Amino acid sequence: MEKLFDSHAHYYDSRFEREMGDTDALLAALFADRVGYIVNIGTDIENSKICIAQAAKYPNMYCTVGIHPSDGQQYADADEALAELETLIGTPDTRRAQKIVALGEIGLDYHYDDTDKARQAYMLEEQLKMAERHDLPVVIHDREAHGDCFDAICRHPHVRGVFHSYSGSAEMAKDLVRRGFYVSFSGVATFKNAPKVREAIAAVPNDRILIETDAPYLAPVPHRGKMNHSGLMLYTAEAVAAVKGIDTDTAIALTAENAKRLFGI
Ligand SMILES: [Zn+2]
Known part of the structure; x- marks a missing residue:
């Protein structure tokens, strides 16, 4: 059986310790079973550092560093936080040593009314510039902000990356692919009430998904609402395979190959 490449997870989240007791035991079991690779995704300065530390413990775990649009609000001084992030990004040599494969997750999240949109836009813009300066792919978080996220990446035509847990239209997915982006699908692909996500899966070419x-x-169906982990991604692979009319092993192999190409693994 082909091994799964989980392109986006947060293994520093306290929910793992709370529900599993021992995150290291869980990860060891997953890697011993059907999980081939995991990219551990940072959302602020503090947990980006934990991502680096966790990635050092497993040969096939990689990591990203970045400031998520919702997490950016915690910093009194945005520029100070961005400067600290750039220190973490370091040089090509330090990145290779620390297994940092992308800048993210960054983006826009308009789900909550009390959010500071100007702060979000500023931090996204600065991090896109940073990605350009360091020639790093980006991981984009786009929640209810499709138009503004698309415009932001269009302002940086040299930046490449992935839209994670994609929830936009099939049309926008095609535009992203034309701009050199990859599109990533989560357990939502298995939800009954998400036909739009399956339309997007159908629209993304096999070498960009x-x-x-x-x-x-x-967590995918039949575990919806419970704690998710990389082993459950098999259900998502099955959903993608069903939409694409290919077998699950082929879907697992091609999504792993795509992720390795994007992240330079
Ligand atoms: Zn995430």
Whole structure:
């Protein structure tokens, strides 16, 4: 059986310790079973550092560093936080040593009314510039902000990356692919009430599609609502395979190959 490449998870999340007791035991079991690779995704300075530390413990775990649009609000001084992030990004040599494969997750999240949209836009813009300066792919979080996220990446035509847990239209997915982006699908692909996500899966070419857990969130059916982990991504692979009319092993192999190409693994 082909091994799964989970392109987006948050293994520092306290929910793992709370529900599993021992995150290291869980990860060891997953890697011993059907999980081939995991990219551990940072959302602020503090957990980006934990991502680096966790990635050092497993040969096939990689990591990203970045400031998520919702997490950016915690910093009194945005520029100070961005400067600290750039220190983490370091040089090509330090990145290779620390297994940092992308800048993210960054983006826009308009789900909550009390959010500071100007702050989000500023931090996204600065991090896109940073990605350009360091020639790093980006991991984009786009929640209810499709138009503004698309415009932001269009302002940086040299930046490449992935839209994670994609929830936009099939039309926008095609535009992203034309701009050199990859599109990643989470457990939402298995939800009955998500036909739009399956339309997007159908629209993305086989060489640009990734799969992810976003663990501990977004567990696929039949585990919807429970704690998610990389082993459950098999259900998402099955959903992608069904839409594409290919077998599950082929879907697992091609999404893993795509993720390795994007992240330079
Ligand atoms: Zn995430």
